[in-house]
Amino acid sequence: MKILVIQQKMIGDVLTSSILFEALRNEYPNAELHYLVYAHTTPVLEHNPFIDKILHFDENTKKAIQFTSFLKEVKKEKYDAVIDVYAMLGSAITSKYSRASIRVSFKKWYTKPFHTHHFSRNITSQTNAGPAIEKRLRMLEPILKNIPKxxxxxxxxxEKERSNAKESLASAGIVDRKLLLMISVLGSTDSKTFPFKYLAEILDLIAAKTDAQFLFNYIPKQKEDALKVYELCNAHTQKSIFLKSFGHDLREFLALTSHCDALIGNEGGAVNMAKALNVPTFAIFSPGVPKENWSMYENGTTNISVHIKDYHPELFDKYSAKEVKQKSKELYNLFQPSYFEKKLLNFITPYQ
Known part of the structure; x- marks a missing residue:
């Protein structure tokens, strides 16, 4: 059995879809399992024992000549099954061109002719794993007899990555016995980023109540925005922010996060990565992102999320989903930290 999984999207999506490989490997221990992703998402897949080969799709591959060549390479692999989680026209063409006898994807009118099995994205979650997990596992029905819930x-x-990160933290002056929090400072876009002034208020609150030390999740080109949050914090909080200690690449960030007591901040890839490292998370959802779709493994203790809809559901009766996305910044400005202050402090209490 030779199977290709396609997930050409963001880091959080690629990480979430990687669960399919564990399920496939459990039933087909000798299968050859390949994963087609964008190159920049590969770091979250390194050393995954269930994946045999990672294929890269980049901007050049989208060009007609390169795409034709790419399709020929896919065809040569002679896959028995293709699971197209991405479910876009390009991935549907790849799926069809593979000539696999089983081609699975989500139901879309314009990709329907390219696949043999189709599943709706709409699902009522049966576990706290959430719909993002469950709807992916459901895609395995044409291939597996026993699908885990x-x-x-x-x-x-x-171990080397973790030990290097620990040494880096120690050399920066971070005290091992004190609370260490990774802060997801930025969302994937401006409209998905919690207002800086509110994030600074949250950090001031935590610093006033605990002896927490803070790391910021950012890359060098985002340093200016990270500094804006830092400068909005009061002097007491600033002393506890280790701005120079950050992951210079994704694997470094992961290793640093693995030593943190929790991750707090903007929902997105960083939250998903922390969960995959068994680091507790407190995620703040953008108004335009449905919490029910991405609040994976919520349990009210180690994984918690908040959304303005939790406090002002009436706002979402007034606007369509499209209008909510357009008004995301406006709605975010209404989402004051005081709404979830108690929930946040209760979240960090066990880790002090």
């Missing part, structure tokens, strides 16, 4: 995404770090 849930599988948690996992990230695999080496």
């Amino acid at each position: 849930e599988i948690k995404p996992k990230i695999y770090l080496t």
